[in-house]
Amino acid sequence: MYDRGSGSSSPAEQTVHLLAAAGRAVDVLLAERSDARGMSPRHVTVLRTLADLGPHARRDLAERMDAPPADVTRVIDDLLAQGLVQDMVVTIGGRHEVVTLTPAGTAALGAVQDDTLSVQNVLLASLTKGERTQLHYLLRRVCATAARAGAAR
Structure with missing residues (x-):
């Protein structure tokens, strides 16, 4: 991952590379935990969306999700098979299959959130509580700026 002796000596360039390396580390660690649970990032996104915004x-x-409908259908079918979501037919304004979270899905999402906290604790183990708070604040500012620049959704 990060090798202090390699790369550019430019602090600005190092910062960008360090942010990218940290993001990759988070992605890898979360993917390992999700894979162990039989879920992809899309599975987790579906569960989070249903938990945050209700049936869809x-x-x-x-x-x-800005994803191909066929991919989302496969993910929903996987989640249905695991009992993490349920679907029902609603006929208001036409026929729609509505997907909703089950109690098992809520529990699975809780486990994913525990995994996220675990990854955070692993990656930020060397930081004090105050440094973690400061990092959180700074990253929120960086992400807000990235969103305004159109670089983040």
Whole structure:
């Protein structure tokens, strides 16, 4: 991952590379934990979306996730098979299959959130509580700036 002796001597360039390396580390560690649970990042995104925003029609869920409908359908089918979501047919304004979170899905999402906290604790183990707070504040500012620049969703 990070090798103090390699790369540019430019602090600005080092910062960008360090942010990217930290992001990759988070992605790898979270993916390992999700894989152990039989879930991909898309599985987790579906569960989070349903938990945060409530039931969704399959098509609306795909649009919200900015993902191909066929991919989202496969993920929903996986989650249905695991009993983490349920679907029902609603006939208001036409026929729609609406997907909702089950209690097992809520529990699975809780386990994913525990994994996220675990990854955070591993990566930030060398920081004090105050440094973690400061890092959180600074990263929120960086991400807000990135969003304004159109670089983040």
